[in-house]
Amino acid sequence: MLGVIADDVTGATDVAVSLRRNGLRTLLYFGTPPPETEPPAAEAVVVALRSRMIPAAAAVTDSLRALGWLRGHRVRQVYFKYCSTFDSTAEGNIGPVLAALATALDARTVVTTPSSPQHGRTQYRGHLFVGDELLADSPMRDHPLTPMRDSNLVRLLQAQVPEPVGLLGHDTVRAGGAALRRAIRQATAHYLLADATTEEDLRVLGRVLAEDPLVAGAAGLAGGLAAALGRGHPPEDEFDLGGPAAVLSGSCSARTLEQVGELLRLGRPAHRLDPIAQPDPETLAAQALDWFDTTTGHGPLIYSTMSPAELRHTQDALGVEGSARILERATGLIAVGLARRGIRRLITAGGETSGAVVAALGVRGGAIGPEAAPGVPWIRPVDPAHPLLLLKSGNFGAPDLLATASTPHRTDPPCPLAP
Template identity: 40%
Template sequence: MLLGGIADDLTGAVELAGMLAAGGMRVALVLDDAPVPPGQDAVVVAMPSRVAPVEEARAGFARAAEALLGAGAERLFFKYCATFDSTPEGNIGPCADLLMDRTGAGFTIFAPTFPEAERRVFMGHLFVGAQLVSNSPKRFDPLTPMTEPDLVKVLTPQTQRRVGLIPLHVIARGAEEVGRHVAALRADGVACAIADAGTEEDLATLARASWDWKLTTGGSNLAAHFPAIWREKGLLSAAAPEPAPRAAGHGAVLAGSCSDRTREQVEHFAARHPALRIDLARMDSPEAALRQAVAWALPLLEGGPICVTTAGDPEAVSAAQARFGRDGAARAAEGLLGALASALVDAGVRRVLVAGGESSGAVIRALGITRLSVAPYVSPGIGVCAAEAPVPLALCLKSGKLGPVDMFGTVLERMRA
């Protein structure tokens, strides 16, 4: 196994697996503590750790690392969001520390740049489009607000190791210069470095500098450059790509992300198809809200795809958090969407699009799915995959912040057999 990947949410795991598959690798995606399957070039473990308590996140990463290394993974890759989603306590730094300890890695980089989605790092500062992340809508994230754009400052309190920077002018000189810069950082006691990058060429340089490291961390499109390098080194032969999954049956959207982009996508879909918004702050109880949502949805399924969302604007999110607490509001939404997914699948839904990383994980766990086949990556936010159990399903698990505005309807139609 050339690579063992660990992603801190399910949509990130799907994206990473899809990019490796697009590079011609045989890839399996498993959830949490599911067994690591043999005979793969790469295995990606989806670990719902982004907003978990630090020790819970570290324990999950320890189990995943042990399983991957025990199955023969030659190196590990830690995938997190391109907006470096974390809290002051973690969990990027604590989980990276654990992986460095487990692999014996003396140095690693942190490279969240995702040019296709306009996430870039310059002089250690994270930009979303032309804005610093601290000026973007990401500052209003209900769980992981990003109010500090300097990623060196974000990472430093999260890790036991000294944090440095690999600036863009070093990367522009090529992989060998990156290697020399890393050697100088290590000689100065630095073990972790934020890596600048603005383009795919910058990421390709970073990948060429780190292709044989025991541990690398970053966005999925850093890892996407590894297969070509491994093939060049004679370590990898091309695999036939998986066909895009399709399924005969009803279609449904379950949207839990409160990002601006997901709310725009819900609004676009709702102008053309039935859509129901559940106001967490005003519902009588999760059980009552589930009964009402099922009663609303079932008569409509024969007429085409439907959408149920728990997403709201910042004021609605604040009201829900005031009622349930920050984590309690998120768990209420995830539990509701997971239970609703089970009811809809029982009613014949076979094409499901879930918006939001934590929401996707909750839905997949509620359905009892432990392994996914991932289609090769196509574009940001569109992570299409298939599950065979408990029933054959075609799924799209999308990051809340990504994807075109019209993707709900078009992706559900694309997945229809």
């Protein structure tokens, strides 16, 4: 069984669907399960942590705890999943976690790449591209928590680890087979960033790395591994995607701004969370649920998504951590209230937002189902009392994703659903 440790919730869903798409029956757990938890029959298990933005020492502790659980449940290979835009700072958390896992698994050389061509992320000559732009020229340059001002991945990772970092160039990867294995075996660097510009490059890497104890990267390389290990097509699963839907959006990414704008353009019922006007999260959530109880229509939107200028104003007023804490707490309470009111499909936008929703609902895990968009699967929680979840990373999906995912079925009643 393949075990995956993901550093955030939406990243975990992204990698889980990549594994399923390539033929592995996949389970997703939110947080490390208790030691006695025995996973149902599966070929891959993903543990979703919330370790991307916490202090590096805490991220290492959480990741090693997840590793301990996976090793106790027949996992023969571990994959550390981080973001395809390499979200991190000089302090981590990619490097410190990768180093701790490598030490625990006695991995001499670890191959990694954030390349995920399906999402427009490619690595060439050691540099990360987002679409046609270098990482440092993309919108990630001004990310509010991890501004990415350098595109050189070797340099970025080297700043986070004491061991040497090297490069597997594109020609070496394309050579594949014995030549690629030899290059990895002869490398003096402890970590090797592999160029990959196509899905075929990732499949070549997956075949060569299929026996390594530790591999790391974004969902793209995980899919390459799954292609080498799996049946080549998604397993047959039945998912009922009916039931009333609601959207909770907290991401401030450029793509989510487009997606929220599309819902507003369509005239969907919408309520904006304003943490400056109401900084108490309990009251902020109660106001949103009161609005929900009195509105009518399908697929309502409750959102704190805002423009870069609005985000700076909010963070200046409340602090970066303070504003995030208020909104995450409020969003979690809103999710619980919506589930109690009969929402059966809950769509969230943003990694931290999704993590807050999952934690508040008490969702332990679930089966990975069909994709609403590449890398954005529906999740059927283990507990049938919980709604189906669609946890969207900020930059994922077409502009109409939130609209199409929350489109009502013919039998879905409009809100309000319950008093």
